[in-house]
Amino acid sequence: xxxxxxxxxxxxxxxxxxxxxxxxxxxxxxxxxxxxxxxxxxxxxxxxxxxxxxxxxxxxxxxxxxxxxxxxxxxxxxxxxxxxxxxxxxxxxxxxxxxxxxxxxxxxxxxxxxxxxxxxxxxxxxxxxxxxxxxxxxxxxxxxxxxxxxxxxxxxxxxxxxxxxxxxxxxxxxxxxxxxxxxxxxxxxxxxxxxxxxxxxxxxxxxxxxxxxxxxxxxxxxxxxxxxxxx
Numbered sequence: 001x002x003x004x005x006x007x008x009x010x011x012x013x014x015x016x017x018x019x020x021x022x023x024x025x026x027x028x029x030x031x032x033x034x035x036x037x038x039x040x041x042x043x044x045x046x047x048x049x050x051x052x053x054x055x056x057x058x059x060x061x062x063x064x065x066x067x068x069x070x071x072x073x074x075x076x077x078x079x080x081x082x083x084x085x086x087x088x089x090x091x092x093x094x095x096x097x098x099x100x101x102x103x104x105x106x107x108x109x110x111x112x113x114x115x116x117x118x119x120x121x122x123x124x125x126x127x128x129x130x131x132x133x134x135x136x137x138x139x140x141x142x143x144x145x146x147x148x149x150x151x152x153x154x155x156x157x158x159x160x161x162x163x164x165x166x167x168x169x170x171x172x173x174x175x176x177x178x179x180x181x182x183x184x185x186x187x188x189x190x191x192x193x194x195x196x197x198x199x200x201x202x203x204x205x206x207x208x209x210x211x212x213x214x215x216x217x218x219x220x221x222x223x224x225x226x227x228x229x230x231x
Contacts, residue, residue, distance in 0.1 A: 018216025
């Protein structure tokens with residue numbers, strides 16, 4: 001699948017030129033990342049494998065925006081350990097997210113992979129920038145009804161929400177981690193066999209923030225990420 005095929009499959013109204021320009025910049029970020037050494041200290045590894053997350057409500061259905069969980073989320077269990085290959089994947093994903101974050105001025109940006117954790121398949125956050133946010137979204141009917149992320153992962157169709165307040169008021173799925181967010185874009189990630197293997201999720205504090213340039217970057221990111229997901 002090339003960029004044109006991705007745009008065709010998702011139905012996104014994004015200029016291919018904008019996506020290609022962002023893709024070229026991401027290739028530069030990848031080249032720089034490949035020059036970096038694997039983190040050699042426990043502290044450096046911890047920054048790749050763990051991150052703060054909001055405390056969840058008692059029933060686990062929503063995040064308490066103003067409170068952090070006492071224990072950071074640890075990716076080790078979800079990823080099956082800290083092998084060199086997995087570490088390299090996380091390094092690349094963070095480099096791609098960082099480059100996109102820096103160029104787009106987004107308030108929040110993250111990459112999630114579909115993985116089997118606990119009782120079944122879930123979206124697991126692997127790399128993100130912005131305020132702490134939920135690390136796992138179970139791929140269930142219940143979560144699909146209230147989470148853009150899960151709806152996109154289960155349908156394979158992107159969602160662009162120009163005004164999240166209006167969207168939520170109309171009964172649309174939206175899981176709030178930051179009350180300042182006004183618009184959201186969530187794009188699927190496709191594996192080599194065409195199956196959905198994850199999502200890219202982005203949020204901004206302005207209504208209608210996802211113009212052609214920002215969407216071009218998100219399309220380029222969604223196109224590049226699958227090749228670097230851990231096995």
